[in-house]
Amino acid sequence: xxxxxxxxxxxxxxxxxxxxxxxxxxxxxVKSGKKxxxxxxxxxxxxxxxxxxxxxxxFSTKNEGDSWNRVGSARxxxxxxxxxxxxxxxxxxxxxxxxxxxxxxGILISKDKGLHWKEVEYVGKIDFHTLTTFRHDPxxxxxxxxxxxxxxxxxxxxxxxxGKKWTKVEPKGLPSDLMKVHxxxxxxxxxxxxxxxxxxxxxxxxxxxxxxxxxxxTRLITAMTLMPNGKDIIAYSMDNVASxxxxxxxxxxxxxxxxxxxxxxxxxxxISVNQKDEKQIAVSTFSTSLYETKDGGxxxxxxxxxxxxx
Numbered sequence: 001x002x003x004x005x006x007x008x009x010x011x012x013x014x015x016x017x018x019x020x021x022x023x024x025x026x027x028x029x030v031k032s033g034k035k036x037x038x039x040x041x042x043x044x045x046x047x048x049x050x051x052x053x054x055x056x057x058x059f060s061t062k063n064e065g066d067s068w069n070r071v072g073s074a075r076x077x078x079x080x081x082x083x084x085x086x087x088x089x090x091x092x093x094x095x096x097x098x099x100x101x102x103x104x105x106g107i108l109i110s111k112d113k114g115l116h117w118k119e120v121e122y123v124g125k126i127d128f129h130t131l132t133t134f135r136h137d138p139x140x141x142x143x144x145x146x147x148x149x150x151x152x153x154x155x156x157x158x159x160x161x162x163g164k165k166w167t168k169v170e171p172k173g174l175p176s177d178l179m180k181v182h183x184x185x186x187x188x189x190x191x192x193x194x195x196x197x198x199x200x201x202x203x204x205x206x207x208x209x210x211x212x213x214x215x216x217x218t219r220l221i222t223a224m225t226l227m228p229n230g231k232d233i234i235a236y237s238m239d240n241v242a243s244x245x246x247x248x249x250x251x252x253x254x255x256x257x258x259x260x261x262x263x264x265x266x267x268x269x270x271i272s273v274n275q276k277d278e279k280q281i282a283v284s285t286f287s288t289s290l291y292e293t294k295d296g297g298x299x300x301x302x303x304x305x306x307x308x309x310x
Contacts, residue, residue: 026072026115027072028070029069033309036055036304039269039270039284039304039307040077041053041079043272046274046275047062048062051083051089051113053078053081053091056075071115075096076093078093079091082133083272084138088109090107092106092126092131092143106122107123107126107131108123121164121166126152127147129146130146132186135226136191136230137191138162140159142158142194146178155178172210174203175198182220182222183222183223185224189251195233197220201216202216202220202221221236221238222269234246234273243261243263259293271283288307290304
């Protein structure tokens with residue numbers, strides 16, 4: 001929102017007004033009741049702002065959905081959205097009607113909280129539906145490309161230099177249809193240790209995604225990330241006993257519930273935690289809903305109801 005400043009010095013007023021207008025034009029208010037088609041990812045910045053990556057761009061709220069802003073001018077379909085531990089954003093996906101990028105968009109990065117995006121690699125070649133990074137070195141990136149053939153076909157891609165150079169891995173042991181892999185996480189102890197939530201259960205790799213074995217065949221994990229301490233795993237987990245947001249303090253061996261059981265008709269697609277306040281957690285779902293808690297799971301508020309903003 002633009003502010004009108006009444007100052008005694010007119011020249012100073014003009015300078016401030018021009019600067020404010022230039023920046024504020026990149027963040028615009030969204031009317032109540034707007035319908036969001038898809039939520040592909042969620043991220044909470046250190047100042048408590050919640051971001052959602054959607055089929056038509058990036059949106060943000062600072063007050064649990066009471067008001068929303070469109071971030072930046074891009075209407076791109078942001079897939080594989082990931083907020084790194086250093087505060088920068090990664091995304092992939094497909095260009096919108098006003099986009100400067102070819103289809104698919106490859107890897108894009110934003111260093112100003114989504115206001116602007118810059119090409120990194122694979123532009124016009126790959127659409128990563130899942131992106132994850134190593135907590136202790138965010139330049140280590142894994143991307144899951146679940147479709148395609150040939151040089152840029154399905155597989156796990158790894159970069160150790162922030163996305164400039166990549167190595168493609170043909171994962172052995174994962175479902176042959178990589179669309180059955182719902183979540184991917186780099187474990188904190190080693191950049192080559194990965195967990196994957198698949199339709200068959202939770203699987204583990206200790207060699208950078210090349211070889212996989214079953215880790216827990218009783219559990220389906222559809223979304224997961226690390227807590228701010230860089231050790232504990234927070235995930236949306238389902239088994240024969242319970243479902244909901246859960247925390248593991250022993251690398252996935254056992255879990256403690258934080259509530260938000262979505263039943264049999266919905267599940268989480270992504271999860272994010274404020275790195276400065278572990279009690280603020282946001283969860284997006286397959287039904288295009290968004291839930292948020294400010295007290296570590298005691299109370300969950302439904303911020304978006306099946307795609308509709310407040």
